[in-house]
Amino acid sequence: MKNLFLFGSLLLSFACIQQVVAQQQAIKLPPEATEFWEPVPRKVTPGKENHLPPSDATILFDGTSLDRFESVRDGAPAAWKVENGTFTVVPRTGDIQTKESFGDVQLHLEWSAPDVIKGEGQGRGNSGVFLMSTYEIQILDSYESQTYSNGQAASVYKQYPPLVNAMRTPQEWNTYDIFFTAPRFNTDGMLVSPARVTVIHNGVLVQNNVELKGPTEYIGIPNYKAHPEALPIKLQDHGDLVSFRNIWVRKL
Template sequence: MIAKATTIALIGFAAAAPASQTASGPKPQDTEVWQPEVPVVTPGPAVSIPAPSDAVVLFDGKDLSQWVSTKDKSAARWTVAGGVLTVRKGTGNIETRRRFGNYQLHLEWRIPAGITGEGQARGNSGLFLASTGDGDNGYELQIMDSFRNKTYVNGQAGSIYKQFAPLANPVRAPGEWQSYDVIWTAPVFAADGALKRPAAVTVFLNGVLVQDHTELKGETVYVGAPRYTAHGPAPIKLQDHGDPSAPISFRSIWLRELK
């Protein structure tokens, strides 16, 4: 989930309710979609997929040499232990040193066993497929505990946050490893900044298709409507959402650049 509100107008998600026409302006709830519920699918056994020979290895289980703090580009300060990368609360988002256009990405993530809370407060992070700013700017694929945990469908795991619900919910129980396999097609802009081709994404969650060449409406926002701002190749970002009960972990992060 994106952590900070913006002041842009209402989202264009077809099933969303109209924006509140009150003096206080749009609210986060205006862009939450709760129905229809996403069908639950039991995934196959978890398998960690090694990086192929032409991959860029973004996390090899040893160090954070491929990552920096999003805020000031200093060395990333999350925790690495036992081959696993874990969010260190309060250190902020991290992003790749390198910038990418189109790519295939593999990433594995885990919500801690014994997590408490509910809804968006029950394990929360985000994979930003292209990071366009210091905070929560960019295009977010939601990471959270969606195993028997009800929340708005365009905010559960596998969703393009506040834009598109996943086609299925194949999330495993907390404490088990989950996997994302992503095909990202970056947006294309004209010389004057106008959008020529929207971003598109295909996502498999635990081997189950949850986004099928979905064309994004713009960058992720918490309040209001998504929109595009011209940019070129961009880093990939992982979110420190600040949830004290859920230090989310990652492993086996690799990428293949595509034309």
């Protein structure tokens, strides 16, 4: 009797499934049923070339002045040297940061290691760009210079090595296109979602939407600490004559 009951239940379930499938097959939606017209994406005019800022970008360096930057140390005007459409680290003057704060961004910057090669590893053309003053994408002359993999150019410093080494020679300019999603914290300061970053180095994908483990730490394990939703973008004075040009950012 029990077996007959089970068999009957299976037959009934099978019949119900067939009925549902038949009903789904009978529904024929027109193409318009899966179209939506709102919201309409806002118009953004791209730059004449892909490395040039689009119409909604904030230009952080236009080749003439560092008016959008300040000293991290004391808020004084940025002391790095501007010349011929570029600016260069002046060693021992300290890091500089944007006067404006940012959270989720698309960031474009171009940088060049010193033409005269000096040092090796971390002592060769070293700087860094810190998203939200906290999360570092390494800048380093890694063209033909060995160092730890998660500390070479385009690494998420001390967290993720780049997928490949896409460096150009020290006599050439490098390009970073960075897509950053800021971390979220709740009102109690607990992490809700971690930061994520994608990095394209000289047109090559080197960080593919990786999840950051926390703030950049030179020593020790990173652990998230609650911070504001927007913070400045920082450039590092590591004592090397690294140069920059064509820096712009889009808020996402």
